[in-house]
Amino acid sequence: MASRARVRAPELIGKGGWLNTGGNDLTLSDLRGRIVVLDFWTFCCVNCLHVLDELRELEERHRDTVVIIGVHSPKFVHEADHQAVVDAVERYGVEHPVLDDPELVTWKQYAVRAWPTLVVIDPEGYVVAQHAGEGHAHAIGTLVEELVAEHTAKGTLRRGDGPYVPPEPVATDLRFPGKAVRLPAGTFLVSGTTRHQLVELAADGERVLRRIGTGERGLDADSFNEPQGLALLPGGKVAVADTVNHAIRVFDPVSGTLETVAGTGKQWWQGSPTSGPARAVALSSPWDIAWWQDRLWIAMAGVHQLWTYDPASGTVAVAAGTTNEGLVDGPAAEAWFAQPSGLAAAGDRLWVADSETSAVRWVERDTDAAGDADGGGEGDGDGGDGGYVVRTAVGTGLFDFGHRDGAAGQALLQHPLGVTALPDGSVAIADTYNHALRRFDPATGEVTTLATDLREPSAAVLVDDDIVVVESARHRLTRLRLPEEAVRVESVAHRTQRAATEVAPGALRLDVVFQAPAGQKLDTRYGPSTRLLISATPPELLADGAGAGTDLARDLVLADGVTEGVLHVSAMAASCDDDPAVEYPACHVHQQDWGVPVRVVEGGVARLGLVLAGLDAE
Numbered sequence: 001m002a003s004r005a006r007v008r009a010p011e012l013i014g015k016g017g018w019l020n021t022g023g024n025d026l027t028l029s030d031l032r033g034r035i036v037v038l039d040f041w042t043f044c045c046v047n048c049l050h051v052l053d054e055l056r057e058l059e060e061r062h063r064d065t066v067v068i069i070g071v072h073s074p075k076f077v078h079e080a081d082h083q084a085v086v087d088a089v090e091r092y093g094v095e096h097p098v099l100d101d102p103e104l105v106t107w108k109q110y111a112v113r114a115w116p117t118l119v120v121i122d123p124e125g126y127v128v129a130q131h132a133g134e135g136h137a138h139a140i141g142t143l144v145e146e147l148v149a150e151h152t153a154k155g156t157l158r159r160g161d162g163p164y165v166p167p168e169p170v171a172t173d174l175r176f177p178g179k180a181v182r183l184p185a186g187t188f189l190v191s192g193t194t195r196h197q198l199v200e201l202a203a204d205g206e207r208v209l210r211r212i213g214t215g216e217r218g219l220d221a222d223s224f225n226e227p228q229g230l231a232l233l234p235g236g237k238v239a240v241a242d243t244v245n246h247a248i249r250v251f252d253p254v255s256g257t258l259e260t261v262a263g264t265g266k267q268w269w270q271g272s273p274t275s276g277p278a279r280a281v282a283l284s285s286p287w288d289i290a291w292w293q294d295r296l297w298i299a300m301a302g303v304h305q306l307w308t309y310d311p312a313s314g315t316v317a318v319a320a321g322t323t324n325e326g327l328v329d330g331p332a333a334e335a336w337f338a339q340p341s342g343l344a345a346a347g348d349r350l351w352v353a354d355s356e357t358s359a360v361r362w363v364e365r366d367t368d369a370a371g372d373a374d375g376g377g378e379g380d381g382d383g384g385d386g387g388y389v390v391r392t393a394v395g396t397g398l399f400d401f402g403h404r405d406g407a408a409g410q411a412l413l414q415h416p417l418g419v420t421a422l423p424d425g426s427v428a429i430a431d432t433y434n435h436a437l438r439r440f441d442p443a444t445g446e447v448t449t450l451a452t453d454l455r456e457p458s459a460a461v462l463v464d465d466d467i468v469v470v471e472s473a474r475h476r477l478t479r480l481r482l483p484e485e486a487v488r489v490e491s492v493a494h495r496t497q498r499a500a501t502e503v504a505p506g507a508l509r510l511d512v513v514f515q516a517p518a519g520q521k522l523d524t525r526y527g528p529s530t531r532l533l534i535s536a537t538p539p540e541l542l543a544d545g546a547g548a549g550t551d552l553a554r555d556l557v558l559a560d561g562v563t564e565g566v567l568h569v570s571a572m573a574a575s576c577d578d579d580p581a582v583e584y585p586a587c588h589v590h591q592q593d594w595g596v597p598v599r600v601v602e603g604g605v606a607r608l609g610l611v612l613a614g615l616d617a618e
Contacts, residue, residue, distance in 0.1 A: 007127040009036075009119075010109035012069065016082045016100025019089050022165030026069070026097060028125055033158025035147050036121040037068045037140060040112045042075050043088035044356065044415055044433075046285050046301045046339050047134055047593075048116040050267065052092055053244060054137040058144070059096060064159045065148055070098035073107040075115065076401060076415055077494050078433035087456070087473050091176040091194050092226075096164050104498070113610060114594045120144075123151045123158065131613045133571075133592025135269070139517030139613065146518065172475045173208050174199060179288060179418070179459040180470050180477065181230040181238060183253055188461065188477065189238055190470070191227040198227065198240065198251065205468055205477035212251060212258070219245045219265045221258055229288030229343070231296060233311075239296055241286040248278075248286060248298065248309055262309045262316050267302065269589040270531070270572050275317035278309055283316075288418075288459075290343035292350045299340040299352065306332075306340060306352070306363065320363060320390055324533060325593050326568060327357040327397050331366060335390035338398060342430065342459065346421035352390075353416040353429065359395020360419060360429055360440055363388050393427075393440050394447055397537055398595055399566060402493035403434045403449075411447035412493055413438065418459035420467065422482070428467060430457040437469060437480070451480055500597040502604035505558060509607040510534065510545075512552040512571045514590065515614040520575040523587050533570040541565035541598075552612075558600055569594040571612050 009028055018025055028036070039055065041048035059068050070089075074080040079088075080102035089098050101107060110119055110127075118136055120129040120143060129143055151157035178193040186203040197213035217225045219242070229241035233250070239261075240249040247263030262278035263286075273281050284302030291297075296309040297319065305321030320332035321340075328336035342353030350363040366389035394408045402412035418430030422439070428450065429438040437451040437460065456473035469478045512532060516522055522529045528550035536542045545556030552571060570593045577585040590613055598608075 009121045009125050009127050010106070012038075012071070012099050013105045013109070014071070014099040014101035014103075015105070016072070016085060016102050019086060019098040019100060020094065020165060020167065021097045021163055024163070024165075026099075026163055028121070030163070031067055031069075031121075032125055033123050033156060034067045034162070035062070035065055035123060035144055035151075035157075037066060038071055038110070038119040038121065039068060040071045040073050040107060040110070040115065040117040040119070042073055042079050042115050043085070043092065044076055044079060044339075045115045046287075049092060049244075050134050050285070050302065051116045051118070051137075052094060054134065056095075058137055058141050061141070062144055062148075063162065065157065066144055067162045068096040070094060070096060071106050072098055072100050072102075073104050073112070073115070074102055075498075076433050078414060078435075084456075084473070087176070090167065091472075093194065095166065096162070108499070113596060114592055117611075120147075122147055123156045129614075130611050131590070132594075132611055133590060135588055135590045136517075136613060138586075138588050139520070139590075142518055173206075174475045174477075176472050176475065177458070177470050177477075178226075178228040178472065179230050179241075180461050180468070181232050182461050182463060182468075183232070183238075184236055185253075188468070189230055189251075189253070190477070191230055191240070193226050193228060193243075193472075196224045196226060198224070198230075200253070201477065205479060212256070217244070219247060219260065224249070229286065229290075229299065231289040231291050233291055233296070239289050239291075241289045241298065243285050243287055243301075246283045246285065246302075248283070248289065248296070261311070261314075262298075270323070270591060271574070271589070276315060278314050278316045281316050283307070287339070287341040288343045288353075290345045290350065292343075292345035297343055297345075297350060299343050301339045301341050301355075304337045304339060306337070320388060324535075324570060325356065325398070326535070326537075327354070327359055327361075327392060327395060329361075329391050330389065332363065332388040332390055337361075337390075342416065342418035344419040344421045344427065346425070346427070351419040351421060351427045353419045354395065355415050355417055355432075357395050357398055358401035358413045358415055360393045360413070360416065360427065361390060361395070362393060363390055365389070393442070394429075397566075398568075399537075399597070400493070401433075402491070403431070403436065404491040404493055405438075405447050405449055406491075408440060408445050408447055411440075412491075413447075414494070418457065418470070420460040420462055422462065428460055430459055430469070432456050432458055432472075437467070450482070454478065498597055500564065500599040501608065502601045503558065503598045503608065504604040504606045505560070505600050505602065507606060508545075508556040508558055510554050510556055510567075510569065511607065511609045512569070512612050513609060513614040514552055514571070514573045514612040516573075516575045516578075517588075517613065519578055520588065521578040523574040523576040529574040531570075531572040535568045537566045537568065538562065541567070562600065564597070564599045567594075567596045567598055567608070569596065569610060571610070573612060
């Protein structure tokens with residue numbers, strides 16, 4: 001096999017310590033003789049959750065030779081809390097050791113720039129590959145097989161059980177519930193995300209009446225895979241966002257039947273269809289759903305978009321968003337979202353909890369749009385029968401968050417996952433990482449706090465004069481009286497704590513490194529196989545170089561007078577198996593978004609390298 005750079009892997013260090021090891025600390029010397037895959041992740045990141053699922057098969061197939069180590073590297077302040085990491089490891093079924101690195105020590109040692117990033121270490125302790133983003137499991141699997149053969153021949157491979165020790169199970173009626181809906185009979189249907197079930201609770205919100213689903217991951221007539229959003233449909237059935245199955249299901253509370261109405265069970269990738277027969281079009285991590293304007297609207301967290309499902313025609317289509325991650329308002333087809341995770345229909349508005357921008361936004365008819373829309377073609381963003389526009393109520397972007405009440409323009413949230421329409425036209429916000437229930441009033445433009453000391457609230461349901469909150473990390477529903485006046489809290493503001501890269505004024509060369517994995521080549525059969533999209537916050541940071549292109553390298557020009565900001569870089573590459581004997585080779589998509597904080601200083605670097613797949617970008 002081809003020679004590789006001999007880079008000694010830095011030690012694994014994290015102030016938070018180790019999880020899933022039975023209380024033992026691990027070092028790289030403990031892992032010598034095994035192939036180690038480091039997964040740099042953070043639990044807010046839907047792309048990281050995709051990679052967790054990609055790695056499950058690899059983990060099982062090579063259990064005696066490969067050790068996967070999660071390195072939890074937080075973005076939000078809440079994610080640096082050790083108990084929150086413990087909860088996330090259980091919530092998402094992580095079955096390998098995890099290093100809690102709240103101060104990003106190991107992240108910095110490995111020069112990681114993006115969530116998620118995978119690093120492969122050979123049995124002798126050397127780094128042999130680094131991959132940013134999703135879609136690399138096939139390449140890593142191929143590399144693992146090569147390393148097994150090489151180190152078996154050298155006598156340096158050690159087989160056997162890994163260091164994973166499962167935690168003791170905890171008995172609770174609910175375990176990390178996601179969303180809830182009130183059924184016509186007055187009972188509650190709750191998505192039991194971690195246990196892959198729906199749970200019906202009595203009207204008191206406590207007593208379990210029945211469980212729907214086997215409790216095992218699956219996509220058949222009696223199973224789910226980390227279900228989240230629920231929506232009551234006309235007629236009394238309930239739509240379910242079956243998140244990790246990438247599907248929309250419909251449950252009939254009367255007959256108990258479960259039907260898949262949208263999605264193929266596979267994850268959507270760039271270049272896949274974005275409209276058509278609902279069972280023939282792939283989805284990507286649908287997180288919440290809401291019935292609005294005669295359609296089921298889908299918060300497609302995995303691709304930063306809103307989609308719709310029309311049961312009358314049995315079709316799905318993109319309704320808003322471009323797949324670019326960020327906060328951009330305007331016509332629905334041009335708007336940017338960042339992991340929309342909560343929806344609430346309220347008359348002429350659809351409220352959206354846009355979690356990664358710590359924002360609350362809404363969709364409404366675009367009264368300035370022409371009235372002769374064509375009826376909902378692919379990607380037109382009109383939901384099927386007229387133009388829509390996206391606006392922001394609270395939030396400023398990907399890297400600003402906190403807990404601040406007051407005027408919406410300066411108020412701050414922290415990764416909200418749910419919104420609930422209130423009778424007076426305002427909206428309650430499940431401000432998840434602030435452990436709070438907040439309220440935005442469009443009439444006054446004010447944000448207030450309704451309740452604190454919740455634990456990762458992820459949704460809420462209105463019941464008469466009360467609001468029932470899904471306290472996900474307390475594994476329960478909590479009933480609160482809606483107060484006449486909000487509770488004021490002390491303001492706290494944060495920015496993502498990642499060191500800014502010091503760059504020189506003027507010209508800046510940006511290179512995204514992509515090396516096709518062993519046995520693959522770039523797929524150029526239908527034109528360019530790569531894509532690069534660059535923007536900045538603030539937009540004035542870039543005097544030249546913003547926009548889309550097919551070359552993975554670009555010369556940027558930083559504007560005079562702007563001393564700091566964030567470069568947003570989105571890269572995609574497609575590769576296919578390189579075997580002339582195979583008529584229809586398997587193809588693979590590799591993609592990643594980066595937000596790179598930069599500070600413009602004399603003497604800074606004139607080149608910025610980012611690794612999509614390879615060894616070294618410097």
